[in-house]
Amino acid sequence: MDEAASVCLTVVLATHNGICWLPGLLDSLGRQTLAPMRLFILDDASTDGTWEHVRDAAIPGGQTVVGRQEANEGAVRTFERLLSMVDTEYFALCDQDDVWLSDKLEKSVALLESSGADLVYTDLRVVDEDLGEVAPSMWRLGNIVPVAGRALVPLILKNSVTGCTVVGRTSMLKKVLPFPAGVPMHDWWLGLVAASGNGAAPLREATVLYRQHGGNEVGAARFGYLGLRSWLDRRGARLGTYLQERLDARLALIDGLQERELMSRHAFLGWFYRRASFVRFLLNPAYLVYTATHAGVLGFRNLAVDWILTCTPVWVLHTKTRS
DSSP states (O other): OOSOEEEEEEEEEEESSOTTTHHHHHHHHHTOSEEEEEEEEEEESOSSSHHHHHTTOOOTTSEEEEEEESSOOOHHHHHHHHHHTOOSSEEEEEETTOEEOTTHHHHHHHHHHHHOOSEEEEEEEEEOTTOOEEESOHHHHTTOOOOOBSOHHHHHHSOOOOGGGOEEEGGGHHHHOSOOTTOSOHHHHHHHHHHTTTOEEEEEEEEEEEEOOSOOSSOOOOSSHHHHHHHHHHHTOOHHHHHHHHHHHHHHHHHHHHHTTSSOTTOHHHHHHTSOHHHHHHTHHHHHHHHHHHOGGGHHHHHHHHHHHHSOOGGGGGOOOOO
C-alpha cells in the first residue's frame, strides 16, 4: 500500500535501557500497512538515553503519548499501567528490541475480526543482534504448540503466547486488570483470560523479528534439556529454584483466574500443585492421565517434560546444574 490504512488500535510500548534497538523498532511501527491510531510509551527509569529518544517519538498519522517512571518497576507492572490507559477498540503489545514486519497489524486484526477471539498471537522469526536469522520459527525452535480457542489447561501447562505478538480486544481488559499478585509474565495472564472468554487465535506465521541479545526479559530457548540447562546457566539458577518458581507461577495464575470466577475453585491442577513434592511424586500417574486428557493437543514431548518437571522427587530439587 502507498498509504497505510488506519485502525482504532493502541500500541503499548514499555522501554528500559533500549537505546540500541529503538530506532529499528520505531521505524517498523511507522511502516505498518494498517497504522495504529495511538502509540503509548512508558519508560521504566532508563539511564542510557532511552527516555530522551522516546520523548520525541511519533508515529505517522497517529497520536503518541509518552510517560516516564522515576523508579524501575519491571516489565509486568509497566505493561499493566500502559494497558490501563487504553480506550481504543484494540490494543497491541510491543517490546523495545524487536522489529515488526510491515503487515503484522493488518494480518492480526483481520484474524481477530474473522475469528471473534479476544486475542491473537503469532509465531516469531528468531534473529541475532544484527537481525541475522537464528531460526525461522520460534514455535518450532521451542516445540511450542499454538493452541486455539478456550484452551485453558494447555496454556497453564505451557504458555504459547509471546507478548510482543499480541493484538487483543480492549473489552477483555476489564477481566485482565489489575494483574493478580505473583503473575510471572503479562502475556501468559492475557492468554489465559482470553482462553476463559472468547478464546485465543494463533496466526501461524512470523510477524516479528525477535531479537536475541543476551539482555532479553525472557528470550527464545531451544526445547529440551540442553535448552533448559543453558537458560539456568545464563541466570546462575539452581534447578530446584526453577522448579519451585514454575509451580508458584502456575498457582498465581490459577488463583487469579479463580478470584475472578474464570476457573472453578475445585480445579484439579490448583489442588495438585499445592501438594508437597513427595505427594506429587506418588500421585504422578493421576497427573499424567489428567494432563493427557485435558491438554493432549500439546503432544507427547511437551506432556512428558511437564510431567517430569512437575512430579520430580524432592531430592532432585536441591541439585545444581553443571556449568
